[in-house]
Amino acid sequence: MPxxxxxxxxxxxxxxEEGHTIFQAAEAAGKQIPxxxxxxxxxxxxxxxxxxxxxxxxxxxxxxxxxxxQEGMSVTTQSARIKSYRRMxxxxxxxxxxxxxxxxxxxxxxxxxxxxMKLGVTHVRYTYAYRSFPVDTSHxxxxxxxxxxxxxxxxxxxxxxxxxAHVWDVMGRGVGSRLVCELNRSxxxxxxxxxxxxCVQVCPTGALAEKGCAVExxxxxxxxxxxxxxxxxxxx
Amino acid sequence: xxxxxxxxxxxxxxLDGCSGCHMSLLDIDEALAVLAGRIRLVFGPLVDAQxxxxxxxxxxxxxxxxxQDDLRLLQAIRQRTKLxxxxxxxxxxxxxxxxxxxxxxxxxxxxxxxQGVTTAPGVPKTGVPSLLKHASPLHESVRVDxxxxxxxxxxxxxxxxxxxxxxxxxxDLTGQVKFG
Ligand code: SF4
Ligand code: SF4
Ligand code: SF4
Numbered sequence: 001m002p003x004x005x006x007x008x009x010x011x012x013x014x015x016x017e018e019g020h021t022i023f024q025a026a027e028a029a030g031k032q033i034p035x036x037x038x039x040x041x042x043x044x045x046x047x048x049x050x051x052x053x054x055x056x057x058x059x060x061x062x063x064x065x066x067x068x069x070q071e072g073m074s075v076t077t078q079s080a081r082i083k084s085y086r087r088m089x090x091x092x093x094x095x096x097x098x099x100x101x102x103x104x105x106x107x108x109x110x111x112x113x114x115x116x117m118k119l120g121v122t123h124v125r126y127t128y129a130y131r132s133f134p135v136d137t138s139h140x141x142x143x144x145x146x147x148x149x150x151x152x153x154x155x156x157x158x159x160x161x162x163x164x165a166h167v168w169d170v171m172g173r174g175v176g177s178r179l180v181c182e183l184n185r186s187x188x189x190x191x192x193x194x195x196x197x198x199c200v201q202v203c204p205t206g207a208l209a210e211k212g213c214a215v216e217x218x219x220x221x222x223x224x225x226x227x228x229x230x231x232x233x234x235x236x
Numbered sequence: 237x238x239x240x241x242x243x244x245x246x247x248x249x250x251l252d253g254c255s256g257c258h259m260s261l262l263d264i265d266e267a268l269a270v271l272a273g274r275i276r277l278v279f280g281p282l283v284d285a286q287x288x289x290x291x292x293x294x295x296x297x298x299x300x301x302x303x304q305d306d307l308r309l310l311q312a313i314r315q316r317t318k319l320x321x322x323x324x325x326x327x328x329x330x331x332x333x334x335x336x337x338x339x340x341x342x343x344x345x346x347x348x349x350x351q352g353v354t355t356a357p358g359v360p361k362t363g364v365p366s367l368l369k370h371a372s373p374l375h376e377s378v379r380v381d382x383x384x385x386x387x388x389x390x391x392x393x394x395x396x397x398x399x400x401x402x403x404x405x406x407x408d409l410t411g412q413v414k415f416g
Binding site for chain 1: 322325328329330331332334335337338339370372373375376380382383384385387408409410411413414415416
């Protein structure tokens with residue numbers, strides 16, 4: 001029998017198995033915490049910071065996807081302060097690359113766009129970076145458009161952890177971070193890619209897409225990847 | 237601006253956009269008839285006025301700020317209008333016009349007007365305003381009172397915004413509008 005622990009989430013008493021993260025405990029209690037890098041079935045990394053929560057007695061906000069739930073914790077998942085930080089993060093993501101939703105393959109099916117709408121982001125307060133990014137069309141079936149990548153690393157993890165190919169990685173630091181294929185090759189040249197398409201399905205934005213999709217046509221099936229992970233076991 | 241007998245002075249402006257936002261404004265259908273009784277359209281592509289007038293209550297601006305002319309007009313609008321509304325993604329985010337921002341202006345113009353052009357290649361110099369380095373959202377140049385994203389914004393959202401403003405309320409657009 002696994003050890004059970006009790007904690008409070010938004011005032012509600014929640015009992016979960018030891019080893020769960022705060023994010024998982026909140027989910028088990030039917031609470032929705034936003035997250036763009038988090039995905040059921042993939043290891044958590046705390047990259048996007050959208051899942052931040054308040055913890056009683058701790059001054060700074062903590063990412064709920066990588067913070068283990070502990071006995072006696074008191075967690076707040078929604079507050080004015082949390083919301084203002086989540087909005088800031090979404091705006092920074094939009095300012096950093098070139099998100100032109102009106103001409104995007106993922107328009108109306110994008111997790112970033114949907115979250116902006118939910119958080120009431122009607123404009124971006126930061127000056128847009130207006131940097132140019134490459135688009136890799138060298139793979140026979142898929143496209144990678146860096147203009148729409150939020151460097152969440154879902155693709156990196158699904159490819160390494162589930163497909164076992166580890167085609168993707170991230171190079172550089174901070175705003176200079178960029179997704180790379182193998183040791184910075186074009187995707188079409190990658191000898192390790194099996195063409196399974198898992199990375200495309202988990203990508204929360206229009207950065208990874210199937211070739212030939214027009215505006216709004218790329219609908220992802222991320223849940224099927226989570227279900228596959230569950231049937232293989234090892235998912236909390 | 238209460239529901240007094242005096243009609244609100246409203247202007248609409250078309251900067252670097254495709255006029256789709258104006259189309260969406262006209263698409264508010266019967267709401268237009270109701271609004272018509274409460275507003276007076278004093279400037280825009282839908283009326284004749286040549287100069288942007290003084291003392292405007294609400295100005296809806298479509299399009300990004302792309303040229304010197306856009307910037308000058310926008311600055312005049314800001315001085316002469318109480319509430320400046322960014323209407324649609326081009327005005328709110330830069331949108332499609334901003335896709336040129338990664339290229340230097342000179343290179344961009346040459347690639348359109350010279351490279352591969354057989355009939356009279358050359359960048360037009362007269363009768364067209366000079367382009368700014370970037371096509372940018374309104375709020376990077378002036379203070380904006382309300383942003384209504386969408387490409388174009390839904391007619392219902394535009395009708396809601398106008399009605400709320402005429403009733404003296406600041407519209408809360410959370411969950412009602414989206415980019416794209
Ligand atoms: S990836 Fe999402 S936010 Fe970015 S342009 Fe596409 S729809 Fe918009
Ligand atoms: S298609 Fe499959 S193997 Fe290729 S990069 Fe994507 S996840 Fe990895
Ligand atoms: S390509 Fe998609 S999944 Fe991969 S890091 Fe970028 S946004 Fe995330």
